[in-house]
Amino acid sequence: MKRILFAATMFAAATLGATNALAGAVINGAGATFPYPVYGKWAWSYNKETGVRLNYQSIGSGGGIKQIKARTVDFGASDAPLKPAELDKFGLMQWPQIMGGVVPVVHLAGIKANQLKLSAENLADIYLGKITKWDDPRIAADNKGLSLPHQDITVVHRADGSGTTWIFTNYLTKVSGEWADKVGNAKSVAWPVGLGGKGNEGVAAFVRKVDGAIGYVEYAYALQNHMASVLLKNRDGNFVAPTSANFQAAAAGADWAHAKGYYMVLTNQPGANSWPITGASFILMYKTQQHPERAREVLKFFDWAFHHGQKLAESLDYVPMPEKVVKMIENTWRATIKDANGNPVWK
Amino acid sequence: MRATHHPKPAIAPGPARGKYSPTVGAGSQTDDMSTSTRQSAGKPWGDAVFRGATLAFAIGILALFAAMIAALWHESLPALHKFGFSFLTSAAWNPVKDDFGAVIPMVGTLLSTALAMLIAVPLSIGVALFLAELAPEWLKAPFGTAIELLAAIPSIVYGMWGLFVLAPVMADHVQPWLASHFGFLPLFKGAPMGIGMLTAGLVLALMILPFIASVTRDVFLMVPKNLKEAAYGMGATTWEVVRDVMIPYGKKGIVGAIFLGMGRALGETMAVTFVIGNAYHLSWSLFAPGNSIASTLANEFTEADSDVYLASLIELGLVLFLMTFIVLGLAQLWLKRGVAGGGKP
Numbered sequence: 001m002k003r004i005l006f007a008a009t010m011f012a013a014a015t016l017g018a019t020n021a022l023a024g025a026v027i028n029g030a031g032a033t034f035p036y037p038v039y040g041k042w043a044w045s046y047n048k049e050t051g052v053r054l055n056y057q058s059i060g061s062g063g064g065i066k067q068i069k070a071r072t073v074d075f076g077a078s079d080a081p082l083k084p085a086e087l088d089k090f091g092l093m094q095w096p097q098i099m100g101g102v103v104p105v106v107h108l109a110g111i112k113a114n115q116l117k118l119s120a121e122n123l124a125d126i127y128l129g130k131i132t133k134w135d136d137p138r139i140a141a142d143n144k145g146l147s148l149p150h151q152d153i154t155v156v157h158r159a160d161g162s163g164t165t166w167i168f169t170n171y172l173t174k175v176s177g178e179w180a181d182k183v184g185n186a187k188s189v190a191w192p193v194g195l196g197g198k199g200n201e202g203v204a205a206f207v208r209k210v211d212g213a214i215g216y217v218e219y220a221y222a223l224q225n226h227m228a229s230v231l232l233k234n235r236d237g238n239f240v241a242p243t244s245a246n247f248q249a250a251a252a253g254a255d256w257a258h259a260k261g262y263y264m265v266l267t268n269q270p271g272a273n274s275w276p277i278t279g280a281s282f283i284l285m286y287k288t289q290q291h292p293e294r295a296r297e298v299l300k301f302f303d304w305a306f307h308h309g310q311k312l313a314e315s316l317d318y319v320p321m322p323e324k325v326v327k328m329i330e331n332t333w334r335a336t337i338k339d340a341n342g343n344p345v346w347k
Numbered sequence: 348m349r350a351t352h353h354p355k356p357a358i359a360p361g362p363a364r365g366k367y368s369p370t371v372g373a374g375s376q377t378d379d380m381s382t383s384t385r386q387s388a389g390k391p392w393g394d395a396v397f398r399g400a401t402l403a404f405a406i407g408i409l410a411l412f413a414a415m416i417a418a419l420w421h422e423s424l425p426a427l428h429k430f431g432f433s434f435l436t437s438a439a440w441n442p443v444k445d446d447f448g449a450v451i452p453m454v455g456t457l458l459s460t461a462l463a464m465l466i467a468v469p470l471s472i473g474v475a476l477f478l479a480e481l482a483p484e485w486l487k488a489p490f491g492t493a494i495e496l497l498a499a500i501p502s503i504v505y506g507m508w509g510l511f512v513l514a515p516v517m518a519d520h521v522q523p524w525l526a527s528h529f530g531f532l533p534l535f536k537g538a539p540m541g542i543g544m545l546t547a548g549l550v551l552a553l554m555i556l557p558f559i560a561s562v563t564r565d566v567f568l569m570v571p572k573n574l575k576e577a578a579y580g581m582g583a584t585t586w587e588v589v590r591d592v593m594i595p596y597g598k599k600g601i602v603g604a605i606f607l608g609m610g611r612a613l614g615e616t617m618a619v620t621f622v623i624g625n626a627y628h629l630s631w632s633l634f635a636p637g638n639s640i641a642s643t644l645a646n647e648f649t650e651a652d653s654d655v656y657l658a659s660l661i662e663l664g665l666v667l668f669l670m671t672f673i674v675l676g677l678a679q680l681w682l683k684r685g686v687a688g689g690g691k692p
Binding site: 152154190197202212 | 440538625628636638642649
């Protein structure tokens, strides 16, 4: 397999006419689908600049974790951070690479993007199946002046396990005691109501096809599909729109320095403009590297992404990590990723 | 598959070709004999090698079958230990609490397949009859080819078509109509979303229709001409010939075709995943979303991160394997009984 990959890369490099000394190197990664669009773009630009090819399979966070544990890839990617204890158990380390927002979207006649206001409790009760009609007085109370139809709410969720679901249910668990008791926070849960779509695109398709539907997708999908996102009430009590600025607001207050193993979830963060369902996507690597030169290539790529990939990320409506967090992360690389002799891989 | 070929040997010595058969038969027989004598004289071990090789292949298939069952069994041990028999009776599916049961996916698989058979079997027998008996000669070939091409469409295309074309039609026209005319039945209650068990059954029906239709057509084409002509000669109408000659003659082949379609419907994954709604709820309504074993596996395999979760999914696979096995086994038994009871005219 390796040989085939190698041959394929050599061929690709040759046809691209890359003359760089590193031409032909391949980095293999697998995992989360949530950051796939931006990793893909980064990989393409990075390949043009350096000739190094990144082969990222967006097979889902769980798959990414499994593959890195099986050591079939150079790095894994997950939307849900691993708990510090689990990291230690497998000798892994993780860092947040990119942030983004998860956005509830609706399909209601006459209601455009960012018109419908939902409180955290109402969103949770819709997903619990306790609010079943769009003109329910609890929804109407927040939406004076908006004519809500007397229509069944069709709840749409992910059918496959997903980091997006993990972030979404993490938020619902934080804002609703009943959700925490009955359903909980995981990559797939026992949904009390609704139908399941496969992938963000599956949820987006169901919401667009079914009148009266509500679903949740990552921001880029909502934008690209011109879906009607909603205004959510955040922890400070303001109704905020899902925008890059508001994702950044949620990320700004995050105290990464005190998060052991970068275990940090950005949902329901304080701040007047904070979008409440914001999440980070994580990269997983082994602390001890058998092939330090490969590991160095991986880190070089992510370093490039931190320092030269922000524009690309923002163009896809992701939120790049703040400069001071990047410094922290690169210090962590130096301190924890070692070759077999204990020398740091990242210098 | 085997079942569908049953009628063939029945026809080979049939009286229709009786006129030619002595010469042809004798000729080929002499050929066979001379070849085999030559071979056994020159290479005495040739037959033995050949016999051994084919035997090895046959045993290989059985071994593969046993190995698959064993592997599924072994991989699902954590779930077998944790849930035991209750796996088959529990309607829970909760990845957070690691509590799993097979009832909802099993019901979904059986229900969507049953719906599909209900729609596809009469339709495809009609199509096959038209192609074999009623269609004008110039239409038979292009029509037949078109049906066979339908069978070659990848299932994911059926799924996408189901989601983007069929589901809106169901939601806007078919389901509201059903609800307003038959809404008193619990089967047709609930919000018309266009996605759910009924749409899944319909997409499955369309998928298996070409399989059943093209095999059934071949079966009908094998009905000896003189049988039909004798019936026509006695003054039977087309309908009587179909009912009393063609269907009884081809019965076993048709049943074989139906089970071929059913086997496909039971295990169909992508087309169903797109439109079934992927929800773990039991409902009397055909409008409600459900889940099937195959789409559960397709959806959840990659992200099943706990051991019990993964084992439960594999046990679901085992359940599907056994369900298919039982259904096809029953079909075989039924066919055998048909032979014993003198199923042929």
